[in-house]
Amino acid sequence: MLKITKDQFTKWTIPSKASYIGLWVGVIGTVLGAVGTGLAIYFYLNPPKTPPTSCDEFVRNTHPTVVSLKGAKFQGWLGDPDKSLTLEYANTSKFTAKSFSVRVAYKGKTFDAFKSNAFEAVNMANLSIPGNGSLELPVVPLSKIQEEVSGTVCGIGFYPADLDHAAPEHCGSGEVQSSIIKVKATYTSIFEEKKELQSSLWLYECLNCQGTDNAFSIKRLPLPEVSNAGTVR
Incomplete structure (x- = not known):
């Protein structure tokens, strides 16, 4: 991706600045979306353990x-x-x-x-x-x-x-x-x-x-x- 200096950015027109900022916002959003999808898949495959219910405790104690x-x-x-x-x-x-x-x-x-x-x-x-x-x-x-x-x-x-x-x-x-x-x-x-x-x-x-x-x-x-x-x- 093209890296620009502060002086170059200040010389751009407003539409160019908006396009450049929008590009970076899109990149960041894509990365966050990928991370969120990865976390969702991980917790789907590895669900956190839930404490036993009172029914579970009753069955365990009686059997x-x-x-x-x-x-x-x-x-x-x-x-x-x-x-x-x-x-x-x-x-x-x-x-x-x-x-x-x-x-x-x-x-x-x-x-x-x-x-x-x-x-x-x-x-x-x-x-x-x-x-x-x-x-x-x-x-x-x-x-x-x-x-x-x-x-x-x-x-x-x-x-x-x-x-x-x-x-x-x-x-x-x-x-x-x-x-x-x-x-x-x-x-x-x-x-x-x-x-x-x-x-x-x-x-x-x-x-x-x-x-x-x-x-x-x-x-x-x-x-x-x-x-x-x-x-x-």
């Missing part, structure tokens, strides 16, 4: 999203070379538990996140459990757990192997040692509440046992009674 650990086992999955610690979770509420994930720790070590080949087509970041539904999820390969123990892993359960709770038959005869394995599940409710479920399992390890075959037995806990729980698969 909490509750997920429970229902079962644990070592199981093989299609496409995987090794069996995996597989956990079964049940959503005993009406609403979906979103962004569901599980991490496992043993003796202070947290195992790396694991994705089974059977879940190749699943976006694990968007994993969810529907209301009144359940999910079986492989979380750690058995070989990774076996690397952390001196004996042979022969089972998993909700109780230690003691006088009240016998070790699985798969462990064979001999000394069976129990050790705690920690499990943390995290998920988000439809109300964007971030929730966490801490659980403890017992890993059965056979020391100098005969007939051990890396047991893959299931130990189940009864689900807690929750109102409007519905039917769990």
